[in-house]
Every structure is written in structure tokens, then in C-alpha cells.
Amino acid sequence: MTVREGMIPTVLGTAVTAAGLAIRAVNPVLGAGVLGFGLAHIVLGAIDLVEHEPRNMREEF
Numbered sequence: 001m002t003v004r005e006g007m008i009p010t011v012l013g014t015a016v017t018a019a020g021l022a023i024r025a026v027n028p029v030l031g032a033g034v035l036g037f038g039l040a041h042i043v044l045g046a047i048d049l050v051e052h053e054p055r056n057m058r059e060e061f
Contacts, residue, residue, distance in 0.1 A: 004049060004052065005048050005049070005052045006044075006047070006048025006049035006050075006052065007045065007049065009041045009042075009044055009045030009048065010041070010045030010046055010048075010049065011045075012041055012045075013038045013039065013040070013041025013042035013043075013044075013045055014038070014042060015038070016034060016041060017035055017038030017039055017041075017042065018038075019034055019038070020032070020033075020034035020035030020036070020037070021035060023035075
């Protein structure tokens with residue numbers, strides 16, 4: 001089983017976004033920066049996922 005291109009940045013971005021939300025309670029400026037960084041990873045990973053989507057599901061296997 002292989003990991004689709006773009007899945008790792010998307011999952012990493014989700015974790016970083018959650019961390020940014022948690023940090024915002026302590027330090028709002030740092031939390032906002034980390035949150036934005038995580039959201040950027042989610043967007044870029046999603047673009048990769050859509051861009052490299054197999055045309056036919058049978059081609060993937």
C-alpha cells in the first residue's frame with residue numbers, strides 16, 4: 001500500500017493547525033502564526049491530492 005502524494009502534508013498540517021489552536025490560548029500571536037502555517041500545509045496538500053488523483057480507480061492498483 002502506498003501513500004498518495006499530498007497526504008503527508010495534509011495530515012501534518014492538521015496536526016500543526018490543532019497545535020496552533022492550543023497555543024493561541026497562551027500566546028495569541030505565536031498561535032496565529034502556527035495556525036496559519038498549518039492551514040497552508042492543508043491547502044497545499046489538498047492541491048497535491050486533487051492534482052494527482054487517479055483518473056480511474058483501477059489504475060491506482
